[in-house]
Amino acid sequence: MKRLWRPVLGIAxxxxxxxxxxxxxxxxxxxxPWARLPFDEIVVAALLTLATYWLRAVRFYDYxxxxxxxxxxxxxxxxxxxxLLNNLLPMRTGELSFPLxxxxxxxxxxxxxxxxxxxxxxxxLHALGIFAILAIPRAVWSWPLAFISLILWLPVPWLVFHFSxxxxxxxxxxRHNRAYQLINRLLHGLPQASIAFxxxxxxxxxxxxxxxxxxxxxxxxxIDISLPAAWMGTIAGDLTSxxxxxxxxxAGTYEAGVMAGLLPYGVxxxxxxxAAVNLHLFVLGTTLVGGAVSVFxxxxxxx
Numbered sequence: 635m636k637r638l639w640r641p642v643l644g645i646a647x648x649x650x651x652x653x654x655x656x657x658x659x660x661x662x663x664x665x666x667p668w669a670r671l672p673f674d675e676i677v678v679a680a681l682l683t684l685a686t687y688w689l690r691a692v693r694f695y696d697y698x699x700x701x702x703x704x705x706x707x708x709x710x711x712x713x714x715x716x717x718l719l720n721n722l723l724p725m726r727t728g729e730l731s732f733p734l735x736x737x738x739x740x741x742x743x744x745x746x747x748x749x750x751x752x753x754x755x756x757x758x759l760h761a762l763g764i765f766a767i768l769a770i771p772r773a774v775w776s777w778p779l780a781f782i783s784l785i786l787w788l789p790v791p792w793l794v795f796h797f798s799x800x801x802x803x804x805x806x807x808x809r810h811n812r813a814y815q816l817i818n819r820l821l822h823g824l825p826q827a828s829i830a831f832x833x834x835x836x837x838x839x840x841x842x843x844x845x846x847x848x849x850x851x852x853x854x855x856x857i858d859i860s861l862p863a864a865w866m867g868t869i870a871g872d873l874t875s876x877x878x879x880x881x882x883x884x885a886g887t888y889e890a891g892v893m894a895g896l897l898p899y900g901v902x903x904x905x906x907x908x909a910a911v912n913l914h915l916f917v918l919g920t921t922l923v924g925g926a927v928s929v930f931x932x933x934x935x936x937x
Contacts (some may be wrong), residue, residue, distance in 0.1 A: 640788060647724075651886035655911060664908050665915075671855055676916075682848035683920040684840050684927075693837040697750060697830065701740045710929040712739050720875075723917065724882045752825050757838040759876065760791050762869055764839075793830045800826050801910040808815060846872075852916050853892075857909035863899035870895030871910065888914045901935035 655661060691710040697701050702709050712735045720728030724926050729751065736747040751872070825831040847867040850861070859867075873886065874891035892910035 644852065647882070647886045651889070654886075655907070659904065659908060664911055667856055667912065668907075675851070675855065679848045679916070680920050680923070681846055682851075683917075684924060686845040686848070687717060687924050689837060689841040689844065690717070693754070693834060696833050696837065697754075697825075698736075698740065698742065701742050703803070705740075707931055708739055711928045712736070714924040714931075715930035718928070721921045722883045747849055749824060753834070754838070755876075756794065757791055757835060758842070758875050759873075760787070761838050761842040762873060764788050765842065765865060766869045766873075769862050769869060791835060792831070795825055795828075849913060849917070853909055854914045856912045857894065857901070857905050859901055859909075860899065863896055863901060866899070867892045867895035867906075868912070871913070883918055884914070888917075 648699040655664060657772055685716050688710065691706070695706050695709045698709075716728070716735055718728075719731040722728065732743040732751045733742075733747040735741040737744065764784065764787065767780055767787060772781065825834060846865065846868050850864040853859075853864045853868055854861075863895040871888050871892035874887045889907060892913060893906045893934075896906045896910075897903075
């Protein structure tokens with residue numbers, strides 16, 4: 635019974651959100667703007683979003699180059715399937731698909747793939763933090779405070795990488811201890827060289843720059859807001875993915891995040907909700923397209 639509460643709660647959030655939107659706004663009125671959108675702009679935004687899937691696959695492939703050598707298409711397939719499950723399943727259960735898919739396609743054990751996934755998530759949060767610091771309205775804090783915050787935030791991933799390596803070196807005398815062996819295997823999933831760290835960091839920043847840029851573009855098609863407001867709204871929406879509780883496909887919590895990012899800019903509640911829902915529909919639509927593409931990618935074997 636304890637295991638059932640998470641999916642039940644996720645479904646309850648989804649159904650409650652659908653009912654709330656219908657009562658508060660009306661789904662027909664909310665979806666009406668899609669008929670007036672420039673088709674070419676939506677297509678370009680969708681292609682940019684799909685390009686971020688490719689960038690994430692490149693990050694995977696570069697990080698697991700020993701295991702994935704010569705099989706980038708299979709890596710891309712894995713990333714598309716992981717993204718689909720991660721965006722649709724509630725309560726972060728979709729993350730569990732990553733070690734399962736890595737074991738299935740590349741025979742990579744969970745003790746290797748899970749630490750790497752946690753490392754990727756740290757880099758993702760770090761990138762979102764950078765863009766959030768730059769997007770926070772100057773009415774909230776001054777440029778000097780934003781600059782100081784950025785200086786303090788930028789080296790966080792490097793410090794994690796640096797001190798994990800030093801920890802391993804400093805405790806070589808404990809290599810026969812079982813606890814040390816487990817921790818060491820987990821830390822082995824982190825970058826083992828500076829160049830690997832910097833490549834992963836660069837791919838992450840580039841991915842989020844393109845992804846957030848595409849989402850900002852789409853969000854501003856549905857609501858007339860400033861560029862900083864749109865950036866903060868899209869960042870806040872993506873940050874909800876780290877919450878332990880959210881609905882199926884992020885319904886409700888994603889919109890709440892976008893709205894929370896827009897409200898400090900004086901955006902009215904009703905148009906903010908409508909824009910957030912439509913942005914989320916765009917995100918889910920591209921996710922489904924990516925999942926459909928993965929079906930046509932074969933399981934390429936090592937040559």
